[in-house]
Amino acid sequence: MFTKVLIADDIDFNDLGAVQTLNELDVAEIQFAKYCDEALLKVKKANFDGTPFQLLISDLSFKADHQLNKLNSGEELIAAVKKECPNIKVIVFSIEDKAHRIKLLFDALHIDGYVLKGRNKIYDLRRAIQKAYKEEQENISPELLYVLQDMTTSEINNYDVQLIKYLSRGISLENIEAVFKLEGISPNSKSSIEKHINKLKIYFKANNTVHLVAIAKDLGIV
Incomplete structure (x- = not known):
């Protein structure tokens, strides 16, 4: 023991x-x-x-x-x-x-x-x-x-959580791109981050980024 x-x-x-x-x-x-x-x-x-x-x-x-x-x-x-x-x-x-x-x-x-x-x-x-x-x-x-x-929880990974956390703090896509590159988080280009945000909006049926963050908070993701 x-x-x-x-x-x-x-x-x-x-x-x-x-x-x-x-x-x-x-x-x-x-x-x-x-x-x-x-x-x-x-x-x-x-x-x-x-x-x-x-x-x-x-x-x-x-x-x-x-x-x-x-x-x-x-x-x-x-x-x-x-x-x-x-x-x-x-x-x-x-x-x-x-x-x-x-x-x-x-x-x-x-x-x-x-x-x-x-x-x-x-x-x-x-x-x-x-x-x-x-x-x-x-x-x-x-x-x-x-x-x-x-099985639905397996579709949300650590990358998604990090991304939503930065969005919840009001950090711009340009700054998220810079932080991801600095920390070695991939994908980290602005276009790939935008695509990922759109994928999360579809997954959570969110109308916009603010709605996405609100849903994530309700689910306890961030």
Whole structure:
């Protein structure tokens, strides 16, 4: 079983269920972080000390407050942690149940489990931790299994999400083209980006780009 686990969640109440589960599994060391930047710093320090975390249990939503952070969501935290510690196991523990968002977590960030917060959270979290340790597949809350089986979600990939995110921020096509080229994201020409946006409009039955962004937000894609 895992011996060193980090819990990233900004609500103390949610920590209690996770801690109870980890204690029942005899996990020797449990640390906490209420901010994404704080969690990443703990991961970096643990690596530097030669005692890396083996498992990260993270929420997706972190409420903004007076403290300024570079990382502001579970997705951003997971991506950063994976760069620092590629072998770490990651379980998302969240109330989020949007199919597209969950599917992308598995496909793009390669998380090891997803547990929906709710009445059976302790049982489901325990099961997810055990499965992650054994590296078993389809490690997800039973009521969300349809997410992995829903073929429509497979048509939306990480490129689409990045593109819609930039559109939601009001970034022009010229600037999106420049950013994609800088980051090595392909296709990255203005014409190919326009074609991709049109494809997304058709897929989501959006009347225009503003409507596309609104639909994506409703579905939890961005």
